[in-house]
Amino acid sequence: MKINIKDVEYVANLARLELSEEEKTQQLEKLNKILDYMEILNKVDTKGVQPLAHVLPINNVLRKDEVHETLEREKTLQNAPEEAQGMFRVPKIV
């Protein structure tokens, strides 16, 4: 499988990346190399093998439903570009 420049633009847009024409070409090459490698992996017979859910053999890590300390609001908002009424101010969305 090969992708083209349109696919790169599509993925870049989903990831909110602004790429120059040169960067797009570079990324296209890199992504296609990865896909080539996937082609090799695809040759492995995986019949009867469950898709991997986690790379480590651990499961059921849970915590108790107990309240712990929260962050002070001053700290929460300290890196906010703008704030008002104790909230983060962002450009209008809808």
Add this chain to the structure above:
Amino acid sequence: MNYEVVIGLEVHVELKTKTKIFCSCPNEFGSEPNTNVCPRCLGLPGTLPVLNEKVLEYAIKAGLALNCEIAEFSKFDRKNYFYPDLTKAYQISQFDLPICEHGYLDIDVDGNHKRIGITRIHMEEDAGKLVHEGDTISVSDSSLVDYNRAGVPLIEIVSEPDMRSAEEAKAYLEKLKAYIEYTGVSDVKMEQGSLRCDANVSVRPFGQKEFGTRAEVKNLNSFRAVQKAIEYEVERQIELIEDGGKVVQETRTWDDAQGITLSLRGKEEANDYRYFPDPDLTPLIISKDYVEEIRKTIPELPDVKKERLISEMGLPEYDAGVITSSKGLATFFDHTVAIYPDAKKVCNWLMVEFCRLLNSESVEIENSQVKPEKLAALLKLVDDGKISGKIAKTVFEEMFISGKDPEAIVEEKGLVQISDEGALGAMIDKIIAENPKSVEDYKSGNKKALGFFVGKIMKETQGQANPGMVNKMLTERLD
């Protein structure tokens, strides 16, 4: 042409845990903005989520109540999209291995019984809340974000596209709400957003096998909105097709003020969420023993309770349905009949007087000053002939407002029923003497004239005369 309507609902329910799903912040509604947050739910670098065990328990409990199969193996995935209410630019949700699948709920609409399939239930985190600055959305050029809700545990309950009318959709949602409420895993308050509903709506010519193209309608904040929005959407789609147009698959929002749905197209990104397993969370292996342990904690559910009220208490089906439609009402009923066993009478009082006052005063039954003991005491006063049924309604209203005992109200307001034969007799004789014309009417066969006399006496005594005695004494004198 005749069209068939196809509806599926996606319902989000906030779980009533003490803390959030992946961090130990309080899960509380109505706190000061950005006070229930920590580095984890704010998505700060280097933090890791850990699942709240109560969330898993509650999700399984809801699934069991809704007749689902519980997964033996389940995992969390990341749903990737950018939006300011989402701190990490992905939502932790479940994609291909949800915790519950293949459930159902039974509904009744106009006497027709129908089973609605539940495709799946998955666990996920809620997003923060956008608050619009300024008076209206249109004048403000910025939004404010409160992340208190970010990380609040949700279950999303996805139905099969089994509903064929807005009424069925409403009935399903009401039933779902009651079931979840009974399990106690959520307080399911639509007005506070702890129960939220999106509707997938499409139409197709009758007989056609394939589904029509569907629109997803969001922003349905009440049962009424769910029904109205679906009705509007059905009409819109049929009109569009009849005019030679085509329904496009899109997300629409319900505008309650205008009573229409509006397209959100163009304002939304392509739905390409690039789900992948969240490496920060471990998979879940659910043992049968654990599931059975949870099953034991499920109380009697609405349909079972309804059947019991019909078969054991002799309630009519309709009444049993109303009483079991909310946990609060059902609990109140149970407690009242435990001390005053006339189920039908208790049921009438709950359905008529109590529900009317709860609605008009916007009080929730749990917070009402009227308690089962007080209602039972009131009914006893009627049985003992201390007050009439009519006066009982006045006393009940007073109980509702002041929270006083019925006996105290009757005493204070001098509402004791007049059952004194002498006093009533004198009054009746006087009224008969004053109204010879009506006496003649009665004697010439107009039995309705009796009502005139009863009314006079009730007016004279402000409703306190014992109606049985008044009737008896009147007929004795007139016949």
